[in-house]
Amino acid sequence: MTASPARAQRFREFKMPDVGEGLTEAEILKWYVQPGDTVTDGQVVCEVETAKAAVELPIPYDGVVHELNFGEGVTVDVGTVIISVDTDPGAGPAAAPAASAPQEAAPPAEEEAEPQGRQAVLVGYGAAPSSTKRRARKPQPAVPAQPESASAALQAELNGRATPTPMITPVPVPAAPAAPVAVAAATAGRPLAKPPVRKLAKDLGIDLATIAPTGPDGIITREDVHAAAAPAAAVAPAGAPVPVAVASAEPGTVDTAARERRVPVKGVRKATAQAMVASAFTAPHVTEFITVDVTRTMKLVQELKQDPDMAGLRVNPLLLVAKAFLVALRRHPEVNAAWDEAHQEIVYKDYVNLGIAAATPRGLIVPNIKDAGSKTLPQLAADLGELIATAREGKTSPAAMSGGTVTITNVGVFGVDTGTPILNPGESAILAFGAVKLQPWVHKGKVKARQVTTLALSFDHRLIDGELGSKLLADVAAVLERPKRLITWG
Template sequence: MTANAQRFREFKMPDVGEGLTEAEILSWHVKPGDEVTDGQVVCEVETAKAAVELPIPFTGTVSELHFDEGTTVDVGAPIITVDTDPAAGPAAPAAALAAEPAAEAEPAVPQPEPEPEAPKEAKRQPVLVGYGVSTASTKRRPRKQAAASPQEGAKQALQAELNGTVPGAPAPDAPTAPAATRPLAKPPVRKLAKDLGVDLALVTPSGPEGIITREDVHAAAAPAAPAPAPAAPAAPSAQAPGAPAGVEPQSMAAIRERRVPVKGVRKATASAMVSSAFTAPHVTEFVTVDVTRTMRLVEKLKQDKDMAGLRVNPLLLVARALLVAIRRNPDISASWDEENQEIVYKDYVNLGIAAATPRGLIVPNIKDAHAKTLPELSRALGDLVSTAREGKTPPGDMTGGTVTITNVGVFGVDTGTPILNPGEPAILAFGAVREQPWVHKGKVKPRHVTTLALSFDHRLVDGELGSRVLADVAAILERPGRLITWA
């Protein structure tokens, strides 16, 4: 590594999850000219799993931010350049990197000499047809190109002579022909262009070194603005009710609709749900439960000194009831190993809690929830939910779940048929708690009632096991004092 490379250090987009390939830059915390220190957070990015803050691993002055906020960047791409020795004087990092010997980047490719037939002027100053030699120095890093063969060099020179191009001067009125080389774009961008029907050869690149980005493809795919209508009077046309005057009917859809690219958490959730729905055979069972005593216990626990400062709510006791039911029916804690055709039984429970966040639904989990006391479970549950809503859930909390609870009751929903979190055997939906007429001790009385729904993977959990677990949870919530303890 030369002195320039040691001075200007590039921080590349890391893989902040398990096998993630890209991340979106949500916000920059620094700008060019700012001083940064080793370990300082310089930006926040969103992956397919969560939002993550990125600390920089060296100290210096920010020289360049390679991407704007809102840009999706592939893992391994440089996102920021830092001058680690600003006392050495001002220098452009791009120029310093461009001045590196070719051997530093890759083996030098020998440049063949043109054949004797080529004009001497072309040998001294090769000119591409339709272009002249630029007299201004460029600030962009030169693009890597394959060496041309002697035959190709001679052919270009002869073509220049036939077209009347004088080496060293621009050819007047010469049409600019598109480059014959393949447009520079990464595989995900090529796939996006293919899906949208966009020809990459016609896309204007905006990325570093002339690379076509996702935004370039979306811009090329966007419909062009309609040309202004001629001044000639036109016959009156019917307009949609409430449409602004002068707006053509075909443009109403563009005015009243929004299109948002599917990415980040939403993209990962959609992919996971489709995979789960069409891989694991789902079965859902329901039970309606009198949870009056559970609601009374919630109020008592709020006054208990051991729970002081902790968040106590019905979800906490539902989680505790599910953990007790799993301990009594341990075979439900399992996963399906398709590759080895094995069932993996697990002697632990990593309890997932579905959390709605501004970026979409995520399911972080509490590690070893089965071993926690009620205060510990309450503290872990509160931390998990608040961290998820802030978008700060670490990737490690998003993996390794064994069973999940989704609390649809907070939205006033009675119940649902939840889809399994991929790789998990079961998910419990906790519905809204409502005061309803209920037969209690032979009399109709107002009681607090809720509906539970348990979806499970029928490859792992048969109807008997699933029914036992759901019935166990219901029985515990009906009489919580027997089994729910916090000591």
């Protein structure tokens, strides 16, 4: 049964929304409110992390926080209620909601005591199969109690004995301590644990049925799960003898389990891994390389830093690489395309949403600059600076990471010469920009020290053949070698 209409109207429930594009779950990173706090429509109440980004969620109600259904660090399915708000706190205590399970009449005072060893029931998980189920009580005829001595005499008479001493009497089993009873009840059915603890056990690969609970009424706690996941020596209680490891049958064998740690793959890292696997096994990749003298480009970077029109903007080699890539794409628009598997069509795009791969504490993300091909150099610099700053703060929105057409990854900032980048799913090409280093180079017939870099272009061979990919990469290199082509070709 559901709550009454009056209560449902007063207590408004806020469900985990789909903050991305078809995402099914999100992890609660941080709560900004607690039960009892006053909230207003549009106030941010929590921060969640989806497979694409971290997003702040505003509450659409005015009122007082009634309940937080999940703690921080818990992954919640889209559509699940995460917080409820009392929209009329001045109305006094709320009437009890209609029961979600059949209600029963209150027992008489003498029947209030629970049966020995009754199992605790967690909200949303029900009782274990072995739990005691209270039945509806029916009126019973009063039976006068007999003294213990009379019962013994009756038993002796039935057994043909003259003495009141019974032959054999049932011996009541003493009640076991609360914890062992709860353990037995829990192990007989589904182990008792709160949703966050179940999630933790799942992430760590621990079977709850193998854990001895230490919580009240046999509930498995987070500490129990961590203890089960840690090495035996680490979880031994203080003062208890530490078991001595048995020597390996093979001399020199090292126990590596104690020197390993496991981290659940979730959020951005999980999405990145899935996307890269899908891309690598869906789009046939081709990667080409070219080494180019970028001495003139590096000089132009220094000149632009002093230009009044670029004041306050982030000017670096990546900016000119991005501009060179956009110029080359304008000369070869067939590169800017996508493969439509469902309709078996190639979709050519007259706009360029330029993705920039950004490393963040939560993993690699690829936000993109919308319609980057129409931007002037100052506009591109402003958008690029804002994109990187937002990504490092972990505030990139899912919309900023959708709809990309091509991408640049700057591996040179890590001192790497080049690599074979994997396509961002759905995109046609990705350009890797390597480290710029001073190297001997033949310039005007003489060997001189020049600033040199290596570019690598990976592309989808369904869309781009070798000739087209080679022309695109050669044009990018040509612009970086002689940046005045930004004007003549742009």
